[in-house]
Amino acid sequence: MATQLMTPVSDDIPTPSELKTHNHLIGDKAALDAAWEQDGYWFFRDVLDKAAVARLRQSWIDELETQKVIEPVGGASTEKSVRYNGASLAAYPFRMEPIAAKRPWTSFVAEQPINDFFSRLFQDDPFWVPVVEYRATPPQQDRSKSRIDGIHQDGPYSPGIPFRICWIPLAEINAEIGGLVLAEGMAKDRINYHPKVEGGSNGSIRLEDIPADRWRRTTYQAGDVLLMNLWTPHTGLANRSDRFRLSMDHRVMAKGDKCPIVGNVEEMSQNHIVVRNAGGSRKLRIDPDTYVRNTVGQKLNGTDITDFYKAGSEVIIAYDDDRASVVRPPH
Ligand SMILES: O=C(O)CCC(=O)C(=O)O
Ligand SMILES: [Fe+2]
Incomplete structure (x- = not known):
């Protein structure tokens, strides 16, 4: 019998397997399109210029310092994220409005190596839909709660806009820090897995409606990027570390697609x-x-x-x- 060396990343999600990497498909549009339908995502390892990602991350670090929830970083590297100092989170801006107000995504996507990567991927200019979430997720305070934020598909909430979710880790996100976990191979039939609830609004997808062997994640690093099909079920996993989880999720499409x-x-x-x-x-x-x-x-x-x-x-x-x-x- 194999010894279980790793602790499961979640009490709830069945231990996820590693994400595939799709780096080798860049330049082959037909193969990329097939993987998009079949796998429901593209995961590219170490493709985004790390200096550009570090400049973007600095907006998060500045805000965490302003909030006094981390010790001043000085010249230290923040690639492995930063430690939460335990200060009160009573006034913490959980949707990071102060970062959102500065729109740091605009200078990030204008950086030459970032624009080059997406242009090469799409064989077209990227069109950035300004739907952006800035996340600096502190350690979960109540650890008796589930680690699952809420399993969902973004598709049913954005019909008619065929964008791709673009999730960018800004610093290392390991199993304890949590982050995005997705169900592979469930996008091709565009099934809405959300249960219908009275009153018309959709509830979260039930864990039992996703086959246990579909869950995928990885230890994400600055420089990686995950693009996700709108029909791929996914959730954030609560942060069980002592560090902040830093990520940005954005929406992107090729200029030649039907842009809004x-x-x-x-x-x-x-x-x-x-x-x-x-x-x-x-x-x-x-x-x-x-x-x-x-x-x-x-x-x-x-x-x-x-x-x-x-x-x-x-x-x-x-x-x-x-x-x-x-x-x-x-x-
Ligand atoms: O980062 C997360 O916790 C969830 C992200 C997400 O749901 C999305 O990008 O659509
Ligand atoms: Fe989502």
């Missing part, structure tokens, strides 16, 4: 939206089937639409001809 319009609301009614960006103004119809959503994915109807979307609001719109199919905020 990103701009600001110029005019809004229950039946139409006028959106303005560098390309000019554009008017689109809204009908009862248009998925006009708020920050937590609820569909808005009637006056809730004009209460939520004001002139100037930043907006992302998927469309067919002159009809908006999805209207959503960046967060």
Whole structure:
């Protein structure tokens, strides 16, 4: 009998296997597309310029220092992440609004080696959809709680925008630190695994609905990137270490794909939206089937639409001809 040397990473998720790496497929579009359908993700090891990732990570380190939840780093390396000093988290900005306000993703994706990588991958320029989560997850406070944040697919919440989830570890994320765990090979049939619950909103996917042998993760390092199919079930695993888990999740697609319009609301009614960006103004119809959503994915109807979307609001719109199919905020 084999000796179990590793402790399971979770009390709940069956011990995950290693993610595949897809580095060898870069340059072979047909093979990449096949893996995207078959595996439901691309994991590229050590492909992002580490100096660029370190510059991005510095925004997280600065904020953790401002919050006084880490000791000042000085010149020390932060590639293995930073230790939580135990200070109160009562006022901690869990969605990292102070980092979000600075939009550090814009200078990151403009870095030459980062842009080069995604251009080579897509054989096209990347289009960055400004839906970004900045995560600096502290150690889990109540360790009697589950390690599973909530198993979900992003697809059902963003119909009509065929982007790829782009999850970027900013420092080492080992089994104790937790991070993203996904179910391989469950995206190709585009099945919504969320149970239907009364009232129409979706609950988390049940653990028993994912075959136990599908779970995958790895020890992520700065320089790695995970792109994930919208139909791949996944969850974050709680942080059981004494360090912060640092990551950014973003959404990306190739410029030549059907990119959404990103701009600001110029005019809004229950039946139409006028959106303005560098390309000019554009008017689109809204009908009862248009998925006009708020920050937590609820569909808005009637006056809730004009209460939520004001002139100037930043907006992302998927469309067919002159009809908006999805209207959503960046967060
Ligand atoms: O980083 C995490 O904890 C979860 C990320 C996630 O759900 C996503 O990027 O869609
Ligand atoms: Fe997600």
